[in-house]
Amino acid sequence: MHGLNNNIAVDARNIGKIYGTGNEAVIALGDVSISIEKGEFFTLLGPSGCGKTTLLRCIAGFETPTSGSIHLSGTDITYTPPNERPVNTVFQSYALFPHLTVAQNVGFGLKMLGKPAADIAKSVARVLALVKLEDFADRLPAQLSGGQQQRVALARALAPEPEVLLLDEPLSALDLKLRKEMQSELKRLQTETGITFIFVTHDQEEALTMSNRIGVMSQGALLQVGTPHEIYEHPVNRFVADFIGETNFLDGQVDNAQVRIGTGDLLDVPLGDHKGLVTLAIRPEQVSVEPQGTGIAATITETTYMGTDTHYKLSLSDGSLIVARVQSNSAGARSAGDVVGIRIDAAAVQVLKS
Amino acid sequence: MAKQRAFDVTTLPGFTFIAILSFVLLYAPIATLVIYSFNGGNSVNQWGGFSLQWYVVAFNNEAVQDAAARSLIIAVWASVISTVLATMAALGTTRRGKFKGQTVIYIILNQPLMVPEIVTAVALLIFFSSVKVVTGYTGLGYLILAHSAFCIPFAYLPIKARLEGMDTAMETAAADLYATPWQTFRYVTLPLLLPGVIAGAMLAFIISLDNVIITEFVKSAGQDTLPTYMLGQLRRALTPEVNAISTALLALTVLILIVFVFVTKKRE
Numbered sequence: 001m002h003g004l005n006n007n008i009a010v011d012a013r014n015i016g017k018i019y020g021t022g023n024e025a026v027i028a029l030g031d032v033s034i035s036i037e038k039g040e041f042f043t044l045l046g047p048s049g050c051g052k053t054t055l056l057r058c059i060a061g062f063e064t065p066t067s068g069s070i071h072l073s074g075t076d077i078t079y080t081p082p083n084e085r086p087v088n089t090v091f092q093s094y095a096l097f098p099h100l101t102v103a104q105n106v107g108f109g110l111k112m113l114g115k116p117a118a119d120i121a122k123s124v125a126r127v128l129a130l131v132k133l134e135d136f137a138d139r140l141p142a143q144l145s146g147g148q149q150q151r152v153a154l155a156r157a158l159a160p161e162p163e164v165l166l167l168d169e170p171l172s173a174l175d176l177k178l179r180k181e182m183q184s185e186l187k188r189l190q191t192e193t194g195i196t197f198i199f200v201t202h203d204q205e206e207a208l209t210m211s212n213r214i215g216v217m218s219q220g221a222l223l224q225v226g227t228p229h230e231i232y233e234h235p236v237n238r239f240v241a242d243f244i245g246e247t248n249f250l251d252g253q254v255d256n257a258q259v260r261i262g263t264g265d266l267l268d269v270p271l272g273d274h275k276g277l278v279t280l281a282i283r284p285e286q287v288s289v290e291p292q293g294t295g296i297a298a299t300i301t302e303t304t305y306m307g308t309d310t311h312y313k314l315s316l317s318d319g320s321l322i323v324a325r326v327q328s329n330s331a332g333a334r335s336a337g338d339v340v341g342i343r344i345d346a347a348a349v350q351v352l353k354s
Numbered sequence: 355m356a357k358q359r360a361f362d363v364t365t366l367p368g369f370t371f372i373a374i375l376s377f378v379l380l381y382a383p384i385a386t387l388v389i390y391s392f393n394g395g396n397s398v399n400q401w402g403g404f405s406l407q408w409y410v411v412a413f414n415n416e417a418v419q420d421a422a423a424r425s426l427i428i429a430v431w432a433s434v435i436s437t438v439l440a441t442m443a444a445l446g447t448t449r450r451g452k453f454k455g456q457t458v459i460y461i462i463l464n465q466p467l468m469v470p471e472i473v474t475a476v477a478l479l480i481f482f483s484s485v486k487v488v489t490g491y492t493g494l495g496y497l498i499l500a501h502s503a504f505c506i507p508f509a510y511l512p513i514k515a516r517l518e519g520m521d522t523a524m525e526t527a528a529a530d531l532y533a534t535p536w537q538t539f540r541y542v543t544l545p546l547l548l549p550g551v552i553a554g555a556m557l558a559f560i561i562s563l564d565n566v567i568i569t570e571f572v573k574s575a576g577q578d579t580l581p582t583y584m585l586g587q588l589r590r591a592l593t594p595e596v597n598a599i600s601t602a603l604l605a606l607t608v609l610i611l612i613v614f615v616f617v618t619k620k621r622e
Contacts, residue, residue, distance in 0.1 A: 062526055082529040083538075089530045095523035099545045108541075109531035160532065 006074065009164050009196040010036040010059055015068035017054050017220075028054040029065070030220040036164075036198060038073075041190050043199045043207040046217035047243070052200045055217075056166050059198065061085050073163060083112070088157035089166040092173070094149050096141040102128070102152050103137040109160035127155045130189065147178045154186075158193065167199045171206065183210055204244050208232065216240050238352055241281040248282040248322045259351070262318035265296045269349040281350040284311065287324035287342055289334065294341040298322070302336055314342060384604070391597035398592050408598040418599060421583040425563055428494060428579060432501030433509070433558040439502070440509035440554055441547070445539075448517040449525075466504040474504065475571035482572060492574050500572045501562040508561045509554035516550025549617050556614045560607055 017029040029051045036042045044052040057063040059070060061082030069078045077085055088109065097105050106127055107120045115123075128134050131151040141149055150170060157165055167186075171179045187210050190197045201207055207214050208228040215225045216239075224236045235241035238249060252259040254275050258266040261280070269280060289300075289312055301321075302313040305328065312324045312334070324342060334340065363369060391409070395402020412418050443463055447456070466474065482496045524546065528538040544551075566581045573582060580603060584596050 060530060062530075082526075083532045083534055087530075089527070091523055091527060093521070093523055095521065095527035097524060097527070097542060108528070108533075112528075112532040112534075112537055112541075156531070 007037055008035050008071075009038045009040070009073060010034075010198065011071040011074075012055070012059070013069050013071070015055065015058060015065045015070065017051070017058065017063060018066045027220050029058075031068070032217075032220075032222045033068075034215055034222060034225065036196060038196055039194050041187070041197045041199065041210060041212045043201060043211040043214045044217060045201060045204060045207040045214050045243070047202055050217040051220040052202075052217050053168055054220075056089075056168055056198065056200050059164070060087055060089050060166050086160075086163045087166060088160060088162040088164075089168060090153050090157045090170045092169045094141075094153040094170075096149055096152055096156070098141055101138050101140060102133065102144070105141065105152055106155045106159050108156060113160065123159050127159045130158065130192070131155045131185075146173060147182070150174060150182065154189070158189070158195070161193075162195065164196045164198060167197060169200055169202070171201075172203075179206075186210060208244070216243060218243075233348075233350075235281060235350060235352075238279055238281065241350060241352065246284050246323060246325075248284065248287070250280045250282060250320060250322070252278055252280055254278060261296075261316075262320055263296055263316050264318075267344060267346045267349065269346045269351055271351055274351050274353065279352045281352055282322070282344055283348070284323045284325035286345040286348045287314075287322060287326075288345075289314075289324050289326055290341045290343055292339050292341055295343040296341060298340055298342045300334055300336050300338045300340060303334065314340070387597050388601050388604070390594050391601040393594045393597070396593055398594055398597060408594040409602075411593075412595045412598045412602070415595070417578070417583060418580070418595075421578045421580045424494065424577065425579040425581070428497050428501050429559050429562040431498045432505050432562040433555045435498070435502040436505035436558045437509045437513075437551060437555040440506050440558075441513055441551055443506070443510055444514040444517050445543075448514060449522075449543075463510055464507045467507045471504075471567045475568045478568060479571040486574075494577065496572050496574075497569060497577065497579075500568050501565060504565070504568060505558035505561050509558040512553040512557065513547065513550045516547055516553075520546055552617050553614055556610050560610055563607070564603070 012032060012034045015029050015032045016027070019026045019028055032051070032055060034055075044055060046052045054063060058065050061077070061080060061084075064079060069076055071077065072085065072087065097108065100108065103121075103124050107124045110120045110123055124137070125134070128137060131154055133148065133151050133155065136144065136148060136152075141152065144152065150173075153170065171182050171186075174182060183206060186197070186199075199207075199210065208231075211228055213225060213227055214231050216223045216231060218239050224231060224240050226234075231240065232244055235244060235247075241247045242249075250261050252261040252267070254271065254277075255266060257271060258268050259271070259278060259280060260266050267280070296316060298314040298316050300312050301315050304311040304313075308328060309325050310328045312326070314322050314324060316322060322342070390398050390401075392404050392406065393400075393402055394405035394407065447459060447463075461468075478496075478500050482500075485496075486492060520543075524542050525538050528542040529535075533541060564581055565579075566585060569579050570582050570585065573579070578586065580599060584599060587596055
């Protein structure tokens, strides 16, 4: 029974959330069960509308699940109002109080908890130092840049030292450079504070670089939970493989211990117990481009020089398309129209049920 | 540089003429009233030289002093009561999901804007006279209650508009940060709503201050407000004293409106 494990911060069991009734009913969450460990940086990843934010709002208490239960450190909080949950949220829109200074915003949670003013001041100073905003304590949110507002939102949610910090796509409003900075900043804060982070994003790169574990969601269902490495290397299905990084898909048929693809070529992939029709998920970096006559015959349809890497779009003899990513220096000068051969690192290929 | 020009109403024929005509019709009578309040003579339409004598007369007139004091007492009470009720009504109609009978509630709240005032006046007269018989109370309470009632929609509309324009994420964030529903209202909703509340209270104050019809019907003997006192004066000899009182009332209203605009602008 994982419920008895006191290493679990959030334990959501069979969460369903349906909006509306009858014909207008929309299923936001199907039947989601998830256990998030204490001190973990856990990311809920999926396209918009997949239910990840709804799940986060259920944990925060802004939504009540239609079915299922949520436990926080072993206590059932399914119907506990948000103000009684030791959980804080960093909102996508920041939702800073415009009439309060930075210090008052950050101290808000502690003030509501009835902490003495001296303790609040001390906590606020400590947390502002943590996000490097010591000099901005007396400013109003409107006087800060987007990145600074983001840090205030973070400090405000960290100040009451919640058991779990929920982050709802907090970096989506920032420009690329600032986002990269905040990614490592968040990772640092999580390590320093030891607080469990549940981070919601649709950005797979963000998820891969920051998380201890990732839960991939689609259409209200949790498809796969695992470390970034597991999710990237061993996606459970086509959706996960496609969503996490660029992936080629080739249909094939199991032929003895190998897979015969559309061109007639046999690939010695790790089959497991797959039988019949299968789909091979092949990462672009697992495809190498060789001189004509070696491997599988292919024609280059497009080349894209990306600096260190070059991307080739190739067409196989059965018409299927495949993308290869090779190091530029070893690529030679190949161009569209060239007939080449490709080799697929068969051992690294993922076999999925068709 | 053929930049497409958006539709501009000022290019329509007759725009300037209609605009000027409207301004003249709106402000010429008021300007005349204000000018004749400084008349040295006894006429409201024959100029007898500049003088402040009618202001002195009005200021020293005990009946005017009485009526002015009564008007202010009623307006202060009515604006406070109606603003509190309107704030609660606005919260009740905006801070919850869609509900059955929502339209009916809006109509009920805005009833004073739609029912002809004379109908309300007669209804209140009949109703309050029965109450008077039962309770024996004849004080200002009836006027304050009546004014509070018809001021509610005027206070309600700006408060509701402000609430609808406010990001509810603020209130969600407060709840997330351990604020109870009451603390959320006290520390987040109310401070952000304040410009709307002030605007609503000021509108209610002005509306109460210049009400004639309902006041005329509801008031007991000796309960003249400034507008009903002026109405009474019309039946006797009309002197520029009425102009002076009107101008003072106008000045007060304009002052409140300036503060109103200032308050609403500054917070945005």
